[in-house]
Amino acid sequence: MGKTTTLLLFLLVLLCHGAMAIPEGKEDSLFLMHSPKRVVKTDAGEMYVLKTQSGCRRFLDRHMHIGFITMEPKSLFVPHYLDTNLIIFIRKGEANLGFMYDDELVEKRLKTGDLYVIPSGSAFYFVNTEEGQRLHIICSIDPSTSLGLDTFHSFYIGGGANSPSLLSGFAPAILEAAFNETRMEVESIFYTELDGPIMYMDDSRVPSLGTKFLQLEKEEKEQHLKKMLLDQEEEKEEEHQTSRSWRKPLETVFGKVNEKTERKNSIDWSVAKNLYDRKPDFRNDYGWSKALDGGEYPPLTKPDIGVFHVYLTAGSMVAPHVNPRASEYGIVLKGSGELHIVYPNGSKAISTEIKQGDEFVVPRYFPFCQIASKDGPLEFFGFSTSARENKPQFLAGSVSLLRTFLGPQLAAALGVSQYTLRRALDPQDEAVILPPP
Numbered sequence: 001m002g003k004t005t006t007l008l009l010f011l012l013v014l015l016c017h018g019a020m021a022i023p024e025g026k027e028d029s030l031f032l033m034h035s036p037k038r039v040v041k042t043d044a045g046e047m048y049v050l051k052t053q054s055g056c057r058r059f060l061d062r063h064m065h066i067g068f069i070t071m072e073p074k075s076l077f078v079p080h081y082l083d084t085n086l087i088i089f090i091r092k093g094e095a096n097l098g099f100m101y102d103d104e105l106v107e108k109r110l111k112t113g114d115l116y117v118i119p120s121g122s123a124f125y126f127v128n129t130e131e132g133q134r135l136h137i138i139c140s141i142d143p144s145t146s147l148g149l150d151t152f153h154s155f156y157i158g159g160g161a162n163s164p165s166l167l168s169g170f171a172p173a174i175l176e177a178a179f180n181e182t183r184m185e186v187e188s189i190f191y192t193e194l195d196g197p198i199m200y201m202d203d204s205r206v207p208s209l210g211t212k213f214l215q216l217e218k219e220e221k222e223q224h225l226k227k228m229l230l231d232q233e234e235e236k237e238e239e240h241q242t243s244r245s246w247r248k249p250l251e252t253v254f255g256k257v258n259e260k261t262e263r264k265n266s267i268d269w270s271v272a273k274n275l276y277d278r279k280p281d282f283r284n285d286y287g288w289s290k291a292l293d294g295g296e297y298p299p300l301t302k303p304d305i306g307v308f309h310v311y312l313t314a315g316s317m318v319a320p321h322v323n324p325r326a327s328e329y330g331i332v333l334k335g336s337g338e339l340h341i342v343y344p345n346g347s348k349a350i351s352t353e354i355k356q357g358d359e360f361v362v363p364r365y366f367p368f369c370q371i372a373s374k375d376g377p378l379e380f381f382g383f384s385t386s387a388r389e390n391k392p393q394f395l396a397g398s399v400s401l402l403r404t405f406l407g408p409q410l411a412a413a414l415g416v417s418q419y420t421l422r423r424a425l426d427p428q429d430e431a432v433i434l435p436p437p
Helices: 002-015 054-059 172-179 183-190 209-214 218-239 244-253 257-266 408-414 418-425
Strands: 037-042 045-050 065-071 075-082 086-092 095-101 104-110 114-118 124-128 135-141 154-156 198-200 282-284 287-292 306-312 328-342 348-355 359-362 368-372 378-384
Touching: 037 198, 045 198, 065 075, 065 124, 095 114, 104 114, 124 135, 172 183, 306 368, 368 378, 408 418
Parallel strands: none
Antiparallel strands: 037 045, 045 065, 065 135, 075 124, 075 154, 075 198, 086 114, 086 135, 095 104, 095 124, 282 287, 287 306, 306 378, 328 348, 328 359, 328 368, 328 378
């Protein structure tokens, strides 16, 4: 049964001419991610997001956004939560991450190469404590879990006028009673103008909600995060005036006890996974590749996202292949090269140069390959739309589908003799990552 399914997939890729309408227009407008949208911008850092091109979404099993966060030294991304699952990858630098997990505050030190999954609705913050290094984070954002159709929402617990705190929407009298503080203290914290959601932790500046928060002991931080969120939920239940958009994230964090216990027993959300420390799944003289799925890192099963990391030496290529289980979203980390994608009807979808900083999308089932420039290596990282093992089907190389199905049937399908086909396939002894021509 498995071989029959694979053969049908192979024949679909090779022989399905005219099976779908090919969109008109500039080819790279579909599979390269353009037009970044800045969602946060302050002196201390920024966050921008790239979305899948609308014309490409018809080919995708799921579409996601790719986010990029940059934080200056000694800065804070204030406590907040999102209405979407978030997978973060520490590209450069180190960060302190505070994260609410089963009503407890987990504080972790993340280093370059670390992956971490933050479920939707879970409050968190980042701190770049390094003196002389910017923090660079790449993240996947799944809009399918969001309250909006094609976006995501940040709910800031602290942030000031430029990015209002959730609590600033309540009257001072309510916060005065909720926190058992004086009116002056409440107004000085929640109603002062701050620098936005990413702010410097400079002691020479007027203390903000963020700086005061970080000066607290761990137990006090935990209680403040709980109280801030729970007070909002209680106010909503009493007055029924808060938007329906509050309910989903809050129920995610403070769900029923049995749901929380089941989640805790099945997945340990407090664990990070370092991608750089992991040994390659495949390696030869021409490069290596790594793929991380939910079997090895269970937190990935919640957003149902996989992760991959590939390195190619100068001139080498990932053999043309098909992903039968997931679409891929790739980010070029270093170097330059080429990206080639083919429609299932055999026509060219894209053939373009790629360089450091470029982002691309490869739909599920579409044949494709990446080739490193002859001038130097190519390194790219990305996310796939399934936490299951992907098991790519290669169309060239020593472990290709053509070699697996080498016989009179395949030769007849290609219109050549079996001898001619065998002679064409035998010279390539390498697999997965192929040498330069």
